[in-house]
Amino acid sequence: MSTETTERTPINYLNATTGWKSWLFTTDHKRIAVLYLISITVFFILGGIFASLMRLELTTPQGDMFSSDTYNKLFTMHGVVMIFFFLIPSIPATLGNFLIPMMVGARDLAFPKINLLSWYIYIIGGLFALGAILAGGVDTGWTFYTPYSTTYSNAYVMPAVVGVFIAGFSSILTGLNFIVTVHKMRAPGMTWGRLPLFVWGMYATSLIQVLGTPVIAITLALVGLERVFHVGIFDPAIGGDPILFQHMFWFYSHPAVYIMILPGMGVISEVVGCFSRKRPFGYSFIAGSSLGIAILGFLVWGHHMFVTGESMYASMVFSFLSFAVAVPSAIKVFNWTATMYKGSVAFNTPMLYAFGFIGLFTIGGLTGLMLATLAVDVHVTRTYFVVAHFHYVMVGGMVMAYLGGLHFWWPKITGRMYPEVWARIAAAITFIGFNLTFGPQFILGYMGMVRRYHAYAPEFQPLNVLSSAGASILAVGYAIPFVYFLWSLTKGEKAPANPWGAKGLEWETASPPPTFNFDHTPVVNEPAYAYAKDEEVEVV
């Protein structure tokens, strides 16, 4: 990093100490965030390669490129890597780690050593997952449904299950750290009502991580034990119920969707406010809806099981509650839109990603309503409709927000500006490529194309070719930022402390920040997002 200019660069967290030990044994939340950033990028590329290979195979209806066994392993490892090793840690472990202490005005997270430990746990879990991949792969699907995963699969299920189990504790410890930090480490004057909306989103996320992850841990532990001992509580041969596994699995894995999306919503709240130069419309409703999503999100998992033979009365309850959880998400979308009303809207790259997020998340959310509708779900569940739906939320929503947030705080993290023109081009390419990739999959799903199919009926080919073509555009859209971010580390323009004119404590310290974030403990004496003086705020 920019060590050649140490004479003129003030001491910051990047150049305060040098050598690999100063990174691998650091307890600085900012350096740990950078470690996470590098490792999740590796996993993102890995998962992306699996996805590209799948899209390549699906250009023809015959399974002619890979054997069906290889294809099954590809989609499983794509899912496992992307969900457990990219999406779950993405924003929390990088931007969250980097920003939360600064946003609340603290010198570090409450437990810096535990923070470092969680990175090592994540890496160990990741190594197990990589081991499973290198040994020959897993073919259970990321959902590890029993009895296939416990009894029938001949693949390397154990290392993958152990890897996910271990990585779960990294997620738990990160969430624990954030909760305690937000409760106990806020700077003087930083009341709950003055917290940035990103912190609210992260706090809600952390609650889910802490409450949900242990359940997937024990569930996967039980699967692992059943696989080792050839007998266990999900085994139909002794009266066990495979559906119970699904209940326990989705008790975590549905809220896990909100682990993935809530931080993204937090980023968008920051970005939209900054580039409209306005306090986000309905601050308290955006903040409250994050908590609402976190709690209601725990009540809806059964909507993944409408066709399994779950009791129809339970299904109706789950369907109803699923509609209820859509309300807080809708509130956020409306509030972001309303924030721009009478604002001062600038079209910087983070804002372009935010536009993309709002549009794609709206589509992802509305198709989610169709999946929550009992009768419609019966037809479209387990088809490409579902694939398209959750990619609109996860990739169209979460990855867009992640990239937007990365651009937004890149000057703060590295002290360098990214090239604006290239970044805008990349954002546009990503948006187009994304819609081309996943838009056709909605239609494919309604036509009846089942997911996880290695070969498919020929009538589905044209839309699959379109989708694969879109995927290659999307890959270009992701490759461009990768290149210019690396380029900007040395060649990028030096960033000022607050390049966007944004509000928030993280913008009041240098870019990059000093090791302990602030030279003096900040004292907060104005509301959040005070772009104008108090008396100029209009209450509608």
Next chain:
Amino acid sequence: MPEYHLLPAAASVSAIQYDYLWWYEVAVAVIMTALIFAAVFYFALRYRRRSETEIPKQIEGSRLLEITWSVVPFLVMLTFFFWGAALYFRSQNPPPDAMNVYVVGKQWMWKVQYPNGVREINELHVPVGRAVKLTIASEDVIHSFFVPAFRLKRDAIPGRYNTMWFTATKPGRYHFFCAEYCGTEHSGMIGWVTVMEPKDFQNWLVSGGAEGSMASQGQKLFQQYGCSTCHLFDEQGRCPNLKGMYGSRVLLSDGRTVVADEAYIRESILDPNAKIVAGFSRDIMPTFQGVLNEEQVLELTEYIKSLAETHNGIFSDVQTGPTAGGGRGGSIANAGQGSLDTRGTSMTNEPPRPEANAQGQDATQPPAALPTSAAPGGKK
């Protein structure tokens, strides 16, 4: 080569009903998306930054607006909920005169059996205009029976029955798929539903080369396994009289009442002590868990059902009680067809029907090796 349609054929009553709901939801979604996109574009352009120093007037928010855009979408969503739930409820509730077909999924084929004994693999023939009830089971992992043209799917879960019903409306051939990932050849676990005119269907069914109806196969098993020594028909034996039992309400020894449906019969075969009929003692009947495979249980079930019938004929399985087993799987208490024990048991003695082999999965599984040690104690 197939024609390219952007929509699947709608070939059942429910498919048409579902499509109405679907298009309603699509319309709402398109309108909502258009509104959001329009607002974002309009605000972004209309209020674009004109000078680097401008500070717009700040707006705190509006409680009225927040309540409006929470409540109104929720009311719209309630219409989704009630409409969808009503259709779903109906799909779980087969009419009493539905024709029964049994579908068993195993890695990686669908085995279909009709009450008169006709069997096919990866093929399903049904008549137009008549309600058909599929009873779906699995011999190994979870599968899912999915017919896009009927807009229906239902999982095949090891250890229990699920049901699904439909009334086909248009003759033709439609794909069905396995929709739950089930292992290596998951994408090959597909087949065809052939919807036929009732007359053609009758001809097809009679010429199906059945080796005896399911019920008669079940009757043989009933003798072979010695069930008939205790379950007497004319006098009271050591075990309940099964004549007329199917579909009736049965009083249990613990005071509960259950409807004797397929799930109950299955449970009683595999786990006899689970629900003891009032007046009989436990531990008399051995379990047939691991002794009978999934199809044999179905045949016995069909036989016991036939004992309740009032008239004869191919489709005489009129249910006398309330719509038994409708829409729910067997309770998990009857879980138990041992996926471990029965792996490899299959219809190996059944050559696939010529037209049934279209999708390629031939039945080359190892021959059935029925473990008999799993029925400890008890006498038959």
Next chain:
Amino acid sequence: MNHHVLPVRTYVLIWLLLLIATGTTLGVAYIDLGPWNIVVALAIAFTKMSLVVLFFMHVKGQSSLTKLFVVAGFFFMAILILITMTDYGTRSWLPQGRMW
């Protein structure tokens, strides 16, 4: 902050109560109360847990935040168990005609 030190007497008293409750659990288990056996056993277990949480773990006298987290734990565990039970509890309900 609580640097409040409880007297040894309190700890010993709680300890005695816990031992008595354990004996009661064991004794009651041998009396046939039908479905009430499990209810009584769990009621005693909850009482014991409350004693441990309130006194040994010092939640009595802690901030309401700690109490909130304790309650949240049991709340979400109850959600996990009870909502899953709604599936198992209603699987055998027969549909009765048309709903709407």
Next chain:
Amino acid sequence: MSDQAVPIEHHSPFLQHHFDDLNQQMDSSTLGMWVFLLTEIMFFGGMFGAYTIYRSLYPEAFASTSRHMIPWLGGINTAVLICSSLTMALAVRSAQIGKRNLIRIFLILTMIFGIAFLGVKFTEYYLHWQDHLVPWAGFQYPEAPQYFRQAQILFCFYFFMTGFHAVHMFVGLGLLTWLLVKNERINFGPIYYNPVEITGLYWHFVDIVWIFLFPLLYLIGAHS
């Protein structure tokens, strides 16, 4: 809470650099442990939930396993754990008032009770193994063959739940050893005792888990 600006205390050797004062540090570590216990509740909650469902499905099969449990051993173990909780609580109290010798005595007593518990537990495992009640090691159930299958589910629960509990006991013993060493180097006292306090929280939680496991696993069908 940090509602007013607090000058950084540089004098306390126990204060970590990123905290403002010892109160904040203590509050944070206590809250952190409670949040961790929240995850532990959900971890065991998953198993308790699955247990509840199977028990409601197979009440008689579950009850039939009672004849193989040894309630008085379980009862003794419960009492042993309660005693260890008392000594742990007293160790925390000794730390609060800064009595190093008392801390040492009570920590050692706690560990002795903990080891005794594990000894009894593994004796029980050995007896079950001799009785062929381990589902993955030649399970036999001749007394009630009709429950041969479903009884295995209960024994799976029995070994998994008590096994995970025993793992937690081992972790607790490790923490106590660490405290014992720390106690010789550091003066625990009114100003700084949170390591003892949060280890105590953990130990009591493990005790609570057992308080539920005992009636749920040992006493299902004792009355019949």
